[in-house]
Amino acid sequence: MYSFLNSKRSLKERLDLFVTSAQKIYPDIIGIAVTRMDEHDNLYSVYRSADYGDNFPTFISSISKSPRLSKMRTSLEPSIIDNMLSHQSSVKSIHFRLLQSNCISSMACPIYTNDTFIGVLFINAKVKDFFSEKINYFTTFSILITLLISDDFNNKKAFHSIVKTVLLLSHHKDPETQNHLKRVAEYSRLIGLYLAKKRKCDGDFVDSVYPVSYTHLRAH
Structure with missing residues (x-):
């Protein structure tokens, strides 16, 4: 289950294994997406699970347009949306595209190295209230994944x-x-x-x- 930690594998291979491992335990998981931040606070995806299709955006405009992501950047704490169907987001077009891949609930986790925010890890599931009910499991895995990403970044x-x-x-x-x-x-x-x-x-x-x-x- 923890073979995705094997340093001989590429980062993409390890992230693919993470998704596969999580889906075996929780089939409602759609996948994960990893984004990096440029100097203008825009996010661009460097990895996304196959099950998103083309619906996870390659480029996300400045996170200052999203109260959720702005708050997370400051607090360095994960953010959960229990039901994207009812969530009022300032970046509605992104949520609309995710809903096309049946992403109903979302967990966003800050990626940082040496206390510097460098991006966001997104995890999505097909049912509402998914992450709130399994917060301990996905907090642990989000930490492991963000450590892999920050290590790769460094x-x-x-x-x-x-x-x-x-x-x-x-x-x-x-x-x-x-x-x-x-x-x-x-x-x-x-x-x-x-x-x-x-x-x-x-x-x-x-x-x-x-x-x-x-x-x-x-x-x-």
Whole structure:
């Protein structure tokens, strides 16, 4: 049941196993979605379970538009919606899309590392009052999953920093090339976020485009 903790598996594989394990115990679980936050407080999904289909949004506008997510960002405490059919949300279009995948109840958990908020883990189920009745179980699993995600985030961040440092050091006598690398990498990331907003790419692309742009430029 806890094989999703195996570090030899990719993060996606471990998250897929988490969903499978949870669904064996609670068949009403639809799945989970993991989102990351950009510098403008927008969320973009980097993982979503297959059962959402295309109904979990790739890009969610600024969390300041959602009182629920804004409060969670400050409190770093999970938030539960027992019945999305009756919940009045400021981001109604998102809830409408989730309802199309029969998401009736929702549990949102903050993802943070070193007390810094970096995203949200969403868990959805097909019946109302689902998470309130099983709060201990899903609080435990949400903690395990957010630990996996924050660990993956920190590993990627460290790798990106190493790549960036090595490549910039190779141009330490050429400040203009350094600045060019920075500009193109930043532009690449912004284009990735724009494409995610237009549903033209996924969050994995957004996460990888920044360091890849450095490497590509160095190769040329």
